[in-house]
Amino acid sequence: MTRAVEEALPFYEGISEAISLGLAGPLRRRAIRRLESFRKDWILDSGTGPGVSSELMLRDRFERVIGLDPSLTLLRSTKARLGEGFYPVQAVAEYVPLREASVSGVITCFSLRDVRDKARSISEFAKTVRHNGLLEIVDVGKPDGWLVQGLISAYVSLIMPLIARVLIGRRARTNPFKMIIPTFRRLPTNHDLTSLTTARFGSAKPQQFLFGGLVIVEGKRTRSS
Numbered sequence: 001m002t003r004a005v006e007e008a009l010p011f012y013e014g015i016s017e018a019i020s021l022g023l024a025g026p027l028r029r030r031a032i033r034r035l036e037s038f039r040k041d042w043i044l045d046s047g048t049g050p051g052v053s054s055e056l057m058l059r060d061r062f063e064r065v066i067g068l069d070p071s072l073t074l075l076r077s078t079k080a081r082l083g084e085g086f087y088p089v090q091a092v093a094e095y096v097p098l099r100e101a102s103v104s105g106v107i108t109c110f111s112l113r114d115v116r117d118k119a120r121s122i123s124e125f126a127k128t129v130r131h132n133g134l135l136e137i138v139d140v141g142k143p144d145g146w147l148v149q150g151l152i153s154a155y156v157s158l159i160m161p162l163i164a165r166v167l168i169g170r171r172a173r174t175n176p177f178k179m180i181i182p183t184f185r186r187l188p189t190n191h192d193l194t195s196l197t198t199a200r201f202g203s204a205k206p207q208q209f210l211f212g213g214l215v216i217v218e219g220k221r222t223r224s225s
Contacts, residue, residue, distance in 0.1 A: 011171055031109065032060060035107060038105045039060070044066045044106045045066065045106075045109075046112075046121075047068070047114065048111075049110075050078065054078060066098070067087065069089075069090065076088070092115070094115065094116070094121050096124040096127070102130070105129065105135070107136045108136070113180070125219075126201050126221060131221055134221070137215075137216065141210075144189045156180060161175055164177035193206070193215070193217055197219040200219070204219040
């Protein structure tokens with residue numbers, strides 16, 4: 001998926017907004033607002049990708065944003081664009097190379113689905129976040145009900161790639177957004193993701209949108225390691 005995002009860099013944000021039916025941006029901003037009390041603290045943007053969330057936070061007067069991503073290409077591009085206040089770290093979410101309790105918040109937008117070991121990554125986030133700090137997960141959701149889950153799966157597997165292909169046009173030969181399909185299949189349900197976050201953080205609550213096809217899960221660090 002990292003290579004897919006690199007290929008889509010020039011048009012990633014616009015197409016992401018379109019295939020999310022206009023909700024990707026508003027949900028990012030909703031999650032960022034939850035972190036605003038930590039503006040002067042260290043915030044980790046895990047799976048920063050092209051830096052959309054990091055840029056929104058810096059515009060919102062956050063002072064110290066750590067961008068974690070396995071792609072050096074994406075990190076260099078984002079650092080060159082954002083400059084001061086953005087601190088790139090090349091790593092994966094399963095192995096966060098930060099001290100324990102060193103950040104006040106973690107945000108991961110449309111990137112947790114790409115993580116192979118989600119339980120380990122959430123454990124790493126819990127280790128890195130200080131007591132009473134927050135985790136904000138924004139991502140494609142997998143509803144618990146089989147009927148709604150089937151409808152969302154049909155959109156992700158059939159309709160979404162067509163929309164993306166039309167919007168990409170001649171800018172790329174391949175359709176990097178098709179990589180969302182296998183990552184969606186590996187997603188836990190929204191209920192299971194919330195339970196997993198609760199187990200690591202101590203407290204978690206979900207907000208579902210588009211009948212559960214998009215989700216925000218907020219974890220609050222109340223549990224000791």
